[in-house]
Amino acid sequence: MSLSPADIRAAREAEPQARPRDLAVKLGIAEAELCAAFAGAGVIRIEAHPDRLIPALAGFGPVMALTRNESCVIEKVGTYDNFRPGPHAALVVNEGIDLRLFPGHWLHAFAVEGEGGKRSVQIFDAAGDAIHKIHLRPESNAAHWDGFVAGLRLADQGQSLTLTPRKPPEPPKANPDRADELRAGWDELTDTHQFLRLTSRLKMNRLGAYRIAGLPYARRLAPGSVESLLRQAADVAVPIMVFVGNQGCIEIHTGPIARVVETGPWINVLDPGFDLHLRMDHIAEIYAVVKNTQRGPAHSVEFFAADGALIAQVFGVLRAGEDAVSQWNALVAALPEGV
Known part of the structure; x- marks a missing residue:
């Protein structure tokens, strides 16, 4: 039986310190569903397409860009300058942040205000898996937030999402x-x-x-x-x-x-402006x-x-x-x- 938005909010309130990804796995839901359940309560649904979203991020100045898969997380500090759109592949290329974006998978996005003034922008694919996240930092231009959200806010602020099943990775194919x-x-x-x-x-x-x-x-x-x-x-x-x-x-x-640190099953690079976490x-x-x-x-x-x-x-x-x-x-x- 699927969880209602109210069920999801109750589960989050019961485990406020849990990482969103870990809590979503525990609840058997997609991480995007966890975000959507709080629409209207610190979360706003916004346009996800990079052509609209990425240029609007430049006004924040320095932020942290995070991309991950099941086994590895990369975090870079920089600005979203020099966006190059494209129908199938887009780019952000500058000294701090270097991204290759595939717009067809950018389907759900949220502006999230957390405890302690933390703010982030989170993008998810059709299955509700995280594609990319942007976290504001103390040096970010927080005054840009309200205009950013207003410019991208969707009319639909519903707390439920329609998702499609996750496709498994393609197994090795040799000939x-x-x-x-x-x-x-x-x-x-x-x-x-x-x-x-x-x-x-x-x-x-x-x-x-x-x-x-x-x-x-x-x-x-x-x-x-x-x-x-x-x-x-x-x-x-x-x-x-x-x-x-x-x-x-x-x-x-x-x-x-410079700094490579092993922590349990993780090997980490912990450098100024760059973190890598690998299982x-x-x-x-x-x-x-x-x-x-x-x-x-x-x-x-x-x-x-x-x-x-x-x-x-x-x-x-x-x-x-x-x-x-x-x-x-x-x-x-x-x-x-x-x-």
């Missing part, structure tokens, strides 16, 4: 009969973005292709390689690019990392991957959950210069091989 075609196409890449078009044409996907490509294209790594890589990258302060996303948003950090026990397969680009070979470490979902990717920064790229490539090459 061993076309492995030679895969390698030949891989050799012809001039941009990493061409890779998914190649695998789609061959009726494969990313993980399936990595499993059959072999050297020098992809090398499976041993468990623990991600944690080792993050610590070593911090030790030598080599710049990296970290990509974390879901079907509606990919968020990117570019630069060196180590969710990592089932890790690959060192090389793809050709116009700037030269791009070496990455990419890791997947047991259900085949991509958790995150870590690249070197090709524009950082030859020394930095060589240093990164050496770190990746030294990671132990797995089975």
